[in-house]
Amino acid sequence: QAKHDGDKDGNETVNINGDADGKLSFDLPFAKGQVKLPEGAMAHGDFDIDGVKMFPGATVTGFHVNAVNDDSVVNIAFKAPAPPEQVRAYFLGEFKKKGMTASASGDAVSGIASDGSPFTIHVQPNGAGSQGAVEIHNKD
8 A cells, every 4th residue: 555645735736648659647646647638539528618629620740637635637649730829829719709808918818607616728739730728727
């Protein structure tokens, strides 16, 4: 049985990372290790913020989850087959269709999910398409 006491303040930390090759590493209070996901598992991954899905044709290229006690941050990296302006407009339009408050500023679309979790989606140019990252903060 593994034992993990957390940091000096008694905080328990969880880290989970995945990359485009399907390598998944985890560092949990009770276990640490790596696994290999089936081929294509990352590329075909999806996310959902209050019913808003990933940009059509986009692929997930990695993710990172960091949780300390009741505070967690999820980062999801992606590539999309459209220019950044089109990807940002898609997210902004989809959030507004769902009745959510979201706004665009610079390279990002930001808002607050129905559970109160703030999120930011950064999108930059990448060749003929774009690349970006979704960051969601959650406090339980």
